[in-house]
Amino acid sequence: MVRLTINGLDVEVEEGWTILEAARFFGLEIPTLCYNEGLSPYGACRLCLVEIGKEERSKLVSSCTYPVEEGLVVRTDTKQVLEARKMNIELMLSIAPYSKTIQDLASKFGVTEVRFKPRNEECILCGLCVRMCKEQMDGKAIGFVNRGIDMRITTPFDIKSEECRLCGGCIYICPACQLRCQGPDAETAVCNACLTMDPTCVDYYEELQCWMYDAGRCGTCVREKD
Ligand code: FES
Structure with a gap:
């Protein structure tokens, strides 16, 4: 002891x-x-x-x-x-201002202003998705690349990973991605697929790995259905 x-x-x-x-x-x-x-x-x-x-x-x-x-x-x-x-919350809020989780933290701990320039990157590099993929899903489909301000999370060579089984674990655990993937039919509403682990897009777009993008950026949400 x-x-x-x-x-x-x-x-x-x-x-x-x-x-x-x-x-x-x-x-x-x-x-x-x-x-x-x-x-x-x-x-x-x-x-x-x-x-x-x-x-x-x-x-x-x-x-x-x-x-x-x-x-x-x-x-x-x-x-x-x-x-x-408070400073750390402020910093995270400048990186991912639309994260409900971080907004709630800001509210709880009295962060009322953000003095850093908003970056809207929607990834705070917490590494939860990487660890989830590797440690719980036995996937190793994603990881960190680059260093310093260029650091980001992606698949090897930025292409679809054969290791990815579209389990949704990375999206489920991400504290910053609640506004990602809106599904192929939703124009502005959040489909909550991130929270249900049942992304609506997957039925339409097998190649989808929407954790890689903000809502709509990948184009799948707004693309015409085939
Ligand atoms: S550094 Fe301890 S919870 Fe993030």
Whole structure:
């Protein structure tokens, strides 16, 4: 067992747990976005930041990836944590302003303005889709390419992957794609296929891999039916 302090509370948890797991075990809420219990932690969104250490030697770490340590002092709601969390939400909102998930987070944590230039990229590079494909669907159909601001998620060589079985797992888990794929018949309404895992387009367009695009960008939603 490992003994540590979370928000002033002395606790004892299993070795190998992350700070997030320990905090949640004791009922402390830490928001997450790129974390999913069924997938390996990735530490991309930095929403789950907590402050560890004391006074001037403290630092912010992602609680979903940071393992508990003997004697560790953790604080989940300091001014620094709250400010960094809001900044990260603001940043994600500038990247994917139409994401209901991110909008809800902004509302919950009091983000009332976005100071970054809107990018409308609809992908926050959280990597959930990549991990879902690989770890739960045994697919490996998609992955990250490039680095820095050019980083994106796609299939190898940007072409339809033979590994993809159109299971929809990537769309289902994506926190930013709720406004993607509207289906071949919907002009503006969201078909909710992303949420039902039953994309209406698939019946019409076998080649469809709509996680690669924003709504309508791939053309399948607005194309005449054959
Ligand atoms: S939930 Fe921990 S970094 Fe995203």
